[in-house]
Amino acid sequence: xxxxxxxxxxxxxxxxxxxxxxxxxxxxxxxxxxxxxxxxxxxxxxxxxxxxxxxxxxxxxxxxxxxxxxxxxxxxxxxxxxxxxxxxxxxxxxxxxxxxxxxxxxxxxxxxxxxxxxxxxxxxxxxxxxxxxxxxxxxxxxxxxxxxxxxxxxxxxxxxxxxxxxxxxxxxxxxxxxxxxxxxxxxxxxxxxxxxxxxxxxxxxxxxxxxxxxxxxxxxxxxxxxxxxxxxxxxxxxxxxxxxxxxxxxxxxxxxxxxxxxxxxxxxxxxxxxxxxxxxxxxxxxxxxxxxxxxxxxxxx
Amino acid sequence: xxxxxxxxxxxxxxxxxxxxxxxxxxxxxxxxxxxxxxxxxxxxxxxxxxxxxxxxxxxxxxxxxxxxxxxxxxxxxxxxxxxxxxxxxxxxxxxxxxxxxxxxxxxxxxxxxxxxxxxxxxxxxxxxxxxxxxxxxxxxxxxxxxxxxxxxxxxxxxxxxxxxxxxxxxxxxxxxxxxxxxxxxxxxxxxxxxxxxxxxxxxxxxxxxxxxxxxxxxxxxxxxxxxxxxxxxxxxxxxxxxxxxxxxxxxxxxxxxxxxxxxxxxxxxxxxxxxxxxxxxxxxxxxxxxxxxxxxxxxxx
Numbered sequence: 001x002x003x004x005x006x007x008x009x010x011x012x013x014x015x016x017x018x019x020x021x022x023x024x025x026x027x028x029x030x031x032x033x034x035x036x037x038x039x040x041x042x043x044x045x046x047x048x049x050x051x052x053x054x055x056x057x058x059x060x061x062x063x064x065x066x067x068x069x070x071x072x073x074x075x076x077x078x079x080x081x082x083x084x085x086x087x088x089x090x091x092x093x094x095x096x097x098x099x100x101x102x103x104x105x106x107x108x109x110x111x112x113x114x115x116x117x118x119x120x121x122x123x124x125x126x127x128x129x130x131x132x133x134x135x136x137x138x139x140x141x142x143x144x145x146x147x148x149x150x151x152x153x154x155x156x157x158x159x160x161x162x163x164x165x166x167x168x169x170x171x172x173x174x175x176x177x178x179x180x181x182x183x184x185x186x187x188x189x190x191x192x193x194x195x196x197x198x199x200x201x202x203x204x205x206x207x208x209x210x211x212x213x214x215x216x217x218x219x220x221x222x223x224x225x226x227x228x229x230x231x232x233x234x235x236x237x238x239x240x241x242x243x244x245x246x247x248x249x250x251x252x253x254x255x256x257x258x259x260x261x262x263x264x265x266x267x268x269x270x271x272x273x274x275x276x277x278x279x280x281x282x283x284x285x286x287x288x289x290x291x292x293x294x295x296x297x298x299x300x301x
Numbered sequence: 302x303x304x305x306x307x308x309x310x311x312x313x314x315x316x317x318x319x320x321x322x323x324x325x326x327x328x329x330x331x332x333x334x335x336x337x338x339x340x341x342x343x344x345x346x347x348x349x350x351x352x353x354x355x356x357x358x359x360x361x362x363x364x365x366x367x368x369x370x371x372x373x374x375x376x377x378x379x380x381x382x383x384x385x386x387x388x389x390x391x392x393x394x395x396x397x398x399x400x401x402x403x404x405x406x407x408x409x410x411x412x413x414x415x416x417x418x419x420x421x422x423x424x425x426x427x428x429x430x431x432x433x434x435x436x437x438x439x440x441x442x443x444x445x446x447x448x449x450x451x452x453x454x455x456x457x458x459x460x461x462x463x464x465x466x467x468x469x470x471x472x473x474x475x476x477x478x479x480x481x482x483x484x485x486x487x488x489x490x491x492x493x494x495x496x497x498x499x500x501x502x503x504x505x506x507x508x509x510x511x512x513x514x515x516x517x518x519x520x521x522x523x524x525x526x527x528x529x530x531x532x533x534x535x536x537x538x539x540x541x542x543x544x545x546x547x548x549x550x551x552x553x554x555x556x557x558x559x560x561x562x563x564x565x566x567x568x569x570x571x572x573x574x575x576x577x578x579x580x581x582x583x584x585x586x587x588x589x590x591x592x593x594x595x596x597x598x599x600x601x602x
Contacts, residue, residue: 088484183389185507186525206486207508208520219509219522219599224487258602298520299600301559 001250002042002067003243005032006108006133007123007236009047009071013083014275016090018229024276025057026082028123028146031233034280035240035267037064038288039248044114046070046133050077050102060281069111077102090228091205110136119247121239122166124148127158134165142252144168144243145197146235152178164196170239172203185210186217201242201261203235211261216254220261221299223269223291230275234268237280241267266291302551303343303368304544305441306333307409307434308424308537310348310372314384315576317391319530325577326358327383329424329447332534335581336541336568338365339589340549345415347371347434351378351403361582370412378403391529392506411437420548422540423467425449428459435466443553445469445544446498447536453479465497471540473504486511487518502543502562504536512562517555521562522600524570524592531576535569542568567592 012026029047044067080103083096118141122130145166151159182188189212192200201211208222242264249256273279313327330348345368381404384397419442423431446467483489490513493501502512509523543565550557574580
């Protein structure tokens, strides 16, 4: 009953009004795995790093129970590095540099033991690679996918082909509007359902998230934070918390989905309280539980 | 146990992607009163119109049980007229013209019978007039207030003086940010509480609303509409539904407030389904009730 995630493992340099970090642990697969590890313990990570990737980061991932057989290390290669800042708008990063390095030639190759994973998260990578991963899999039970403005822009046909094979698409409001040409998010969500996924989850930052199927509509609150220290990885933490929780609940009912969306919200809310994945290093199940119950209270009427 | 509202009564010309109307019934006090009338039947309207104000509009207000003793009609005067359009962004109107007419010299004078109203809504008018209204009142139990960017801009000291006398401030997200200089809405809300109100309700359009006191936080969902025909009056409809519901519940508990915010959300959602107040002409209690229960379902997890 493993969860397979394919995405980036990176070293991030980030500046926000609260400070800055350099070459800290980052990447979509990293944020996803760590978030999922708070709910579930069979997580397979597929990604690539260079020989410059610090051993302490590997140790941290291993300490959270994450299987790294799928993490390729390119001899003499350099790890994907991203630098950016959040100034006025904490929802939109300004990219300073993107050094893809070993990630530019990334061709995900699944270890044999990974191929029959029932749960798959295709993090935000080229849709061609996302399809490629699905082709290597035996018979996944649930395929969840993320994407970004870049692929909607330059790789729409391939992205649409991916979406036909996806059960749940998770994306943010701007991406949902861009993908569908619909300004109204409910309409955008409904249109995405015609592309293939049976469910779409649209993240709206400080406004929470909505989740639509043909017959259901869920509005999830955001956790009310008064200070966002570093928003990097919030989306992938949300997805990781969501899937980890979902697999633990071992069902796909609307109720399971909703409670898992709330768990995703909770992990994302902790993630942004500190730089990189630093908050997750001390995060406890009790803290997660408390915030879950606070969210129950926040929407009760 | 009457609700007193002071605000504009207007004739609106509005254009949206769905069509246009000319010189249709509008104005903050109008939208508020009609919305409140779906929950409560003792509503006193204070406003001003000219002799051009069609009798059919007066008849409509009277048919909803609204007391118009406080609606001054200026002999030979012209009613406040506003023209605007919503093009790309249904959250922001583009104003084409604002003919204040009789509204420019509006000095709210409360009939004797109005002065001991326990509930007051100060719609979006000059804060000087808002204070003036409060001075005429005996001992209001609950003062709710709206405002707008214009007054925050040009009349901040007077607005802050009004806020010291207000129990609940209702405003939208952009206004909350402008008033406080805080981008984070939770922080903005908390800062507003230091200005005087014991509660602030921040409306976020398609993202719902949040309501804060020193010790509580409520996140209300929006009703998921796939088509907004005309957003004019949504905020005042929300406020009217909120106060009408609150007075009917006859309490001020957090639970009463929350259920009333949802009722405000419901009325606002109907209001935007047609131009002017046309949707309210056929709206039934059963429809309101159904949408209330849909919102319960939408947030349940």
